[in-house]
Amino acid sequence: MSIDTQVRRADPWPQERVDALDLAGADHDLLEQLVAAPRGRLRSAFAVARHRPRWQVALAATAAVAVVVASTPVALDAIRSARPVTYDVAATQVADANQRLLVDLPGWGVGEVSMFTAEEGEMTFTDGTDEIQVNWRPAVEYDDHLADRLRGNTSVPYPVLGGAGTMVRYDRSTDFTTILPPGDVNFLEIRGDLGSRAAYTRVLDALIPVGTTQWLQAMPVGVVLPSDVDAVAAEMMADMPLPPGFDAAEVVGDEVTGDRYDVGAEVSGAVMCAWLARWEEGNRSGDDEMVDSAVAALQTSKDWAILHEMTAEGDYPDVAWTIADGAAGLADDYYTEGFEFWIGAQGLGCEGYEHLME
Amino acid sequence: MTGDHEAQFRAMYVEHVGAVLGYALRRVSAPEDAADVVAETFLVAWRRHRAVPPGDEARLWLFGVARRVLANHHRGERRRRDLGGRLRLQLAGTATAPDHGDSVAADAAVDAALASLRATDREVLTLALWEDLEPHEIATVLGTSAGTVRTRLSRARARLRAELGDAHPLHASTLPKGAS
Numbered sequence A: 001m002s003i004d005t006q007v008r009r010a011d012p013w014p015q016e017r018v019d020a021l022d023l024a025g026a027d028h029d030l031l032e033q034l035v036a037a038p039r040g041r042l043r044s045a046f047a048v049a050r051h052r053p054r055w056q057v058a059l060a061a062t063a064a065v066a067v068v069v070a071s072t073p074v075a076l077d078a079i080r081s082a083r084p085v086t087y088d089v090a091a092t093q094v095a096d097a098n099q100r101l102l103v104d105l106p107g108w109g110v111g112e113v114s115m116f117t118a119e120e121g122e123m124t125f126t127d128g129t130d131e132i133q134v135n136w137r138p139a140v141e142y143d144d145h146l147a148d149r150l151r152g153n154t155s156v157p158y159p160v161l162g163g164a165g166t167m168v169r170y171d172r173s174t175d176f177t178t179i180l181p182p183g184d185v186n187f188l189e190i191r192g193d194l195g196s197r198a199a200y201t202r203v204l205d206a207l208i209p210v211g212t213t214q215w216l217q218a219m220p221v222g223v224v225l226p227s228d229v230d231a232v233a234a235e236m237m238a239d240m241p242l243p244p245g246f247d248a249a250e251v252v253g254d255e256v257t258g259d260r261y262d263v264g265a266e267v268s269g270a271v272m273c274a275w276l277a278r279w280e281e282g283n284r285s286g287d288d289e290m291v292d293s294a295v296a297a298l299q300t301s302k303d304w305a306i307l308h309e310m311t312a313e314g315d316y317p318d319v320a321w322t323i324a325d326g327a328a329g330l331a332d333d334y335y336t337e338g339f340e341f342w343i344g345a346q347g348l349g350c351e352g353y354e355h356l357m358e
Numbered sequence B: 001m002t003g004d005h006e007a008q009f010r011a012m013y014v015e016h017v018g019a020v021l022g023y024a025l026r027r028v029s030a031p032e033d034a035a036d037v038v039a040e041t042f043l044v045a046w047r048r049h050r051a052v053p054p055g056d057e058a059r060l061w062l063f064g065v066a067r068r069v070l071a072n073h074h075r076g077e078r079r080r081r082d083l084g085g086r087l088r089l090q091l092a093g094t095a096t097a098p099d100h101g102d103s104v105a106a107d108a109a110v111d112a113a114l115a116s117l118r119a120t121d122r123e124v125l126t127l128a129l130w131e132d133l134e135p136h137e138i139a140t141v142l143g144t145s146a147g148t149v150r151t152r153l154s155r156a157r158a159r160l161r162a163e164l165g166d167a168h169p170l171h172a173s174t175l176p177k178g179a180s
Helices: A001-007 A015-019 A026-035 A054-059 A061-070 A074-081 A089-096 A137-151 A199-205 A211-218 A225-235 A260-285 A287-305 A305-310 A318-329 A339-348 B002-027 B031-046 B057-074 B086-093 B101-116 B119-129 B135-142 B146-167
Strands: A101-103 A109-116 A123-124 A130-138 A154-160 A163-169 A174-178 A186-193 A208-209
Touching: A001 B101, A001 B119, A001 B146, A015 B002, A026 B002, A026 B031, A026 B086, A089 B086, A101 A109, A101 A211, A130 A137, A130 A199, A130 B057, A137 A163, A137 A174, A137 A186, A137 B002, A154 A199, A174 A199, A199 A208, A211 A225, A225 A260, A260 A287, A260 A305, A260 A318, A260 A339, A287 A305, A287 A318, A318 A339, B002 B031, B002 B057, B031 B057, B031 B086, B057 B135, B101 B146, B119 B135, B119 B146, B135 B146
Parallel strands: none
Antiparallel strands: A101 A208, A109 A123, A123 A130, A130 A186, A154 A163, A163 A174, A174 A186
């Protein structure tokens, strides 16, 4: 028997065996979870976890708002009494194009906003304990999406926001989702597991459409609106040394709007990766000066304001600083000892180092 | 563009989830851990849709991502997301250890020999023989050249042959003269 045959026989999971596994739809369930996840130019393949829901940090970090709402989300009653603010055209256009919902219940407000275009977006509402998720998706996807949700689950008609919604219950759980018929641009889906149908419908029934300004005012304080991204990125880069040839204008795309943590990871990741590229090039070519300048620049990350701001919310800065120290300490032997280091760099979103991860 | 992307992602997922699950199952000790590898791998694909090549190249790209996810898994990183929870439960409940039947001893010897190989040698060999990849495909997964893969494959086979040594029922010393 050849070596190849023996190794093949030792395969613990021949593909036909994998294909014959009874997954009971769990693979399909994962697919639905995935497509419900926010996407975009997230830099991290191995995402660095956050400590807390974003809204808590966003609000706690902003004294002016903390006075109004303390540690709760921006609730509707607070917005009603707030003085009007003028928003720029880009933000208003996005807001105008969707349903602009808020939850009209005491203590409920916007929790997290991960995506933000007219056609597609995701936001959560929370009272600090429970949460519902509202997605708006492209209208053309309505039929497929509804069919997917209905597969294997029970559903009932449920009127919501004046429309003929379809309420789907996942697999006899208390996890419900309600899908509204499509409008011109998008359709709404409202999902939540609040422990009971009654708790879910209480929030569902309390959804109300609001005006553009009111809706924009309800955004968590940390949210960076599409039109502000470049200015925010520039502000974040103000205390970062930029490597020669670095194109600051290319750092942040316009397809994703997140909060300051998202933008901060995007910006600091881009700068650190650019320095790491020079560090690697210097090591490879034996250019000590290039290595030293990169090490020094990476070390300045310990003073970058945005990373310090982000520490309250997640581990991204820790990873960044570990990499900065790694570059300083690993420079002599990084090809053989650098595996963990490059995995970490991957965590920052740096690409093109796969060949060093063997 | 968003609708197209989701449709493409769904099609890609359906086409390749079995291959990625198989890849993961072959390389984790507890079947349910494969769910995390699959979930994390496809989450990367979802979020970095522009990086995913079309057609069958996507499968190689996914293996490349799964490989790095797996490296993190083996470093003892805890699962960070509640993705794929049902898949995890399902695998824990239904995916049982394989039964090698009569060939237990022989397969155990091969397992041990494989485990003794350098990680890079083991990787090229198992990608070739378990995932049925050609050297140029393995090169894509690993981000290296086909020539390097061929060299490693050759080395891996030689080392495996040497490792199997006396434990191997078909070791040279037990064969009739002239057999090879």
